[in-house]
Every structure is written in C-alpha cells, then in structure tokens.
Amino acid sequence: MKKIFFIIGTFFVVNVFAQQEPLFTQYYVNDMFINPAISGSKSYNPLTLQTRQQWLGFEGAPLSTNISYHGTLNHNGRSAMGGYFMFDKATPALQANLHLNYAYHVPLNYNDVKLSFGLGAKLMYHNIEFNRDDIPPGFDPAFSTKSYDKTLADASSGTYVYGKEFYVGFSISNMFQSSFNNEITGSPYSNSEYRNYYGMGAYKFNVINNDWELEPSFLIRKIQYQKGLIDITTRIIFLENNWAGLAFRNNGTAIFSFGFAANNMHISYSYDHSFSDEITQYSYGTHELGISFRIGALSSQRHTGFWGY
Numbered sequence: 001m002k003k004i005f006f007i008i009g010t011f012f013v014v015n016v017f018a019q020q021e022p023l024f025t026q027y028y029v030n031d032m033f034i035n036p037a038i039s040g041s042k043s044y045n046p047l048t049l050q051t052r053q054q055w056l057g058f059e060g061a062p063l064s065t066n067i068s069y070h071g072t073l074n075h076n077g078r079s080a081m082g083g084y085f086m087f088d089k090a091t092p093a094l095q096a097n098l099h100l101n102y103a104y105h106v107p108l109n110y111n112d113v114k115l116s117f118g119l120g121a122k123l124m125y126h127n128i129e130f131n132r133d134d135i136p137p138g139f140d141p142a143f144s145t146k147s148y149d150k151t152l153a154d155a156s157s158g159t160y161v162y163g164k165e166f167y168v169g170f171s172i173s174n175m176f177q178s179s180f181n182n183e184i185t186g187s188p189y190s191n192s193e194y195r196n197y198y199g200m201g202a203y204k205f206n207v208i209n210n211d212w213e214l215e216p217s218f219l220i221r222k223i224q225y226q227k228g229l230i231d232i233t234t235r236i237i238f239l240e241n242n243w244a245g246l247a248f249r250n251n252g253t254a255i256f257s258f259g260f261a262a263n264n265m266h267i268s269y270s271y272d273h274s275f276s277d278e279i280t281q282y283s284y285g286t287h288e289l290g291i292s293f294r295i296g297a298l299s300s301q302r303h304t305g306f307w308g309y
Contacts, residue, residue, distance in 0.1 A: 021097075021173060021196055022064040022088045024052055025247070025255055025270045027219045027231070029290045032070050032082050034198050034219070035171035036101035037118030037160035040080020045071030045295040055283035060091030070101065071297050078105050094127040099156070113163040118171075120156035124178070124193070125149070152178040154193055168201040194224040204237070213237040231255075241266060252276030264294040 024033065030048045032038040047069045055061035070082020079102075086097040103118035129147040158171030174193040202217030215235045222228040233255070235245035241261030248254055252275045259268030272286035 022052070022062070022086070022095075023221070023229070024050055024064070024066070025231070025272055025286075025288050026050065026257060026268055026290050027200065028202070028217060028233070028235075029259070029266075029268050029292060030066070030068055030084075031169075031200070032068055032101065033066060033084055033086075034200065035118065035158035035160055035169045036082070036099075036120035036156055037103050037116040037158040037169060037171065039070040039082035039101045039103040039116075039118055040072040040077065040105060040297075041103075041114075041116060041160060041162055041167075042071075043297060045069065045297045046292050047295055048290060048292040050288065050290045052286065052288040054286045055279050056285060056287055058279060058283040061283065062088065062090035064088045071295070079103075080105065092129055094125075094129075096125045098123045101156075103160075108161075113161065116160040116162070118158045118160070120158075120173075122154045122156060122173070124152045124154065126152065152193065154178045158198075166201070166203045169199070171198045172196070173198075194226075196224075197222040211239055213240075215243075259290075266290075266292040266294070268292075 024030065027034055030046075030050050032046075033050075047067075049065075049067045051063070051065040053061070053063055064086070065088075066084050066086040068082065068084035071080060073079040073081060081100070081102055083098070083100040086095075086099070088095040088097075099120055099122045101118055101120040103116050105114050105116045107114050127147070127149050154173070154177075155175045156171060156173040157175060158169060160167065160169040162168075173196045175195065177195060178193045197220075199220040200218065202215055205214045206212070207214050213236075215237055217233045217235075219231040219233075220228055221230075228250075230250045231247055232249075233245055233247035235243045235257075237243040242259065244256075244258040246254075246256060249272075253272050254275065255270055255272050257268065257270035259266060261267075268290040270288045272288070274280045274286075
C-alpha cells in the first residue's frame with residue numbers, strides 16, 4: 001500500500017510539475033550547482049560529490065547524486081568554467097542532467113569584492129517506466145504508456161557578488177521551459193520544465209579571535225506556479241574547515257549538519273526531519289553526504305573567494 005501511495009504521488013509530481021530539479025540541503029557545499037556565476041569564485045578548484053537519500057527506508061524513495069567541478073581559466077581569475085552531472089531516481093521517474101557553465105568575474109575594487117555573471121547550458125534525459133503491476137486498472141491516458149523517454153536541452157543564468165566575508169546571488173534555471181511529455185498527456189501546460197528561481201546569501205562574523213566564526217545564510221527556491229521554499233541556516237565554524245549547523249525550511253523541516261576537513265578533502269553530512277510530511281512516519285528521515293576535494297587553481301595567489309565550505 002505504501003508503494004502504491006508513493007508511485008501515484010510521485011507520478012503526480014512528475015506529471016504536473018514536470019520533474020523539477022532535485023533539492024540538496026547542503027547548498028553551501030556545492031553552490032555552483034545552483035548558480036553558474038559561482039564557477040571559478042573560489043581560491044581553489046573544488047571537485048564535489050553529493051548524494052541524497054530522501055525518506056530512507058521507504059521503497060522507491062528519491063535518490064539524487066551529483067558530481068561537479070569548476071575553476072578559473074587564467075591567472076587573473078576573470079574567466080571560469082564548470083559543470084556537473086546529476087542523476088535523480090524517484091520511482092517510476094528517472095532524470096539525468098549534464099550541465100556546463102561559463103562565468104566572467106569583474107573586480108569592483110572595493111574591499112576585494114567581485115561581481116560575476118554566469119551562463120549555463122543543460123542537457124536533460126527523462127524516463128518514466130511502470131511495472132505492469134503498478135499501473136492502475138482501467139484506461140487512463142496518463143498511464144497508457146508503460147515506458148517513456150525524452151532528451152531535452154535548456155539553459156540557466158546567474159549573477160553573484162562576493163568577498164571574503166559575504167556573498168549574495170540570484171539565478172534562473174530552465175529558462176526556455178522545455179517540454180517534457182506532452183505526447184502522453186496531450187496537455188501543452190502540465191509537462192514543461194518550469195523556471196526555477198534561486199536567491200542566496202551569507203555573511204561571516206568573527207566571534208572568538210579568528211578561530212571561531214558564525215555564518216548565517218539563506219537560500220530561496222521558487223518554482224513557477226509553486227510555493228517557494230526557504231532555508232535559513234546558521235553554522236558555527238572552527239578554523240575555517242570544521243563546522244556544525246542547524247537549519248529550518250519553511251515546509252516544516254528541521255536540519256542538522258556538520259562537516260570536517262582532512263588535508264585537501266572535506267566531508268559533510270546533513271539530516272533532514274520533516275514535521276509535516278505524511279511519509280515521514282514510514283521512513284527514517286532524509287540523509288545527505290558530501291565529499292569535496294580542493295585542487296590548486298591558476299589564480300590561487302590572486303583570487304578572492306568566499307570561504308569554500
């Protein structure tokens with residue numbers, strides 16, 4: 001019964017809201033995933049792997065994984081490129097994205113503040129596949145095809161202002177609102193890749209000498225025709241690379257996270273617990289793991305970037 005409930009609910013999300021981009025709690029670990037203008041904004045080139053298991057213990061629950069890399073192309077740090085590959089499985093739907101970004105950074109000559117503009121090109125693969133036992137009895141046009149595949153292309157853009165103590169950015173994905181599966185439903189409206197809008201910002205405060213810092217941050221996600229999601233996060237940071245944080249999402253989700261460094265590798269973990277989701281009573285929460293590697297950048301001696309983790 002739980003499986004049937006989940007499949008019907010997932011298909012409703014896919015069909016009505018067109019398989020939108022997966023949510024990752026640790027946006028501060030892999031922020032280039034959200035905004036192409038962030039490409040090359042660090043003093044190093046980050047190689048990051050994130051995986052997120054939503055509703056652990058629930059059969060067919062969403063599993064999302066991405067791997068990303070970005071860095072500058074020259075010594076002055078002006079031009080940068082990046083990209084990521086993302087895989088998202090939520091029975092009966094599957095999505096895989098390949099995203100390439102370009103960013104250009106402009107020094108504002110004020111307290112080492114820079115302004116960046118970014119563009120991204122995205123190739124998306126969608127698949128919906130039902131087992132025969134999972135298809136409801138009777139005829140329904142939405143379930144008339146057992147398997148469906150489609151490859152789409154779209155684009156994203158963003159701006160980003162950053163310095164050593166702060167950042168603020170805005171970005172848009174699915175700018176062209178590519179169509180997903182109109183052939184199945186016959187509706188020109190219910191299967192578009194609706195635009196996703198992101199706003200983000202953070203500021204670091206020194207609280208005890210230069211060893212401890214307090215970093216409040218926010219991320220706003222808004223999908224066209226849907227209510228926005230807002231993450232408010234506060235992290236306590238020790239010696240720049242070790243931290244623990246608490247967050248609250250406006251859909252009734254509380255989040256605990258931590259991260260630590262070992263040489264040039266950084267490991268982070270977060271746990272999401274929803275107080276308003278009916279599926280929560282059948283699962284063991286949502287878990288997210290991140291592993292990042294710092295790789296030397298061409299502009300590492302000159303480039304000013306917000307603290308990377």
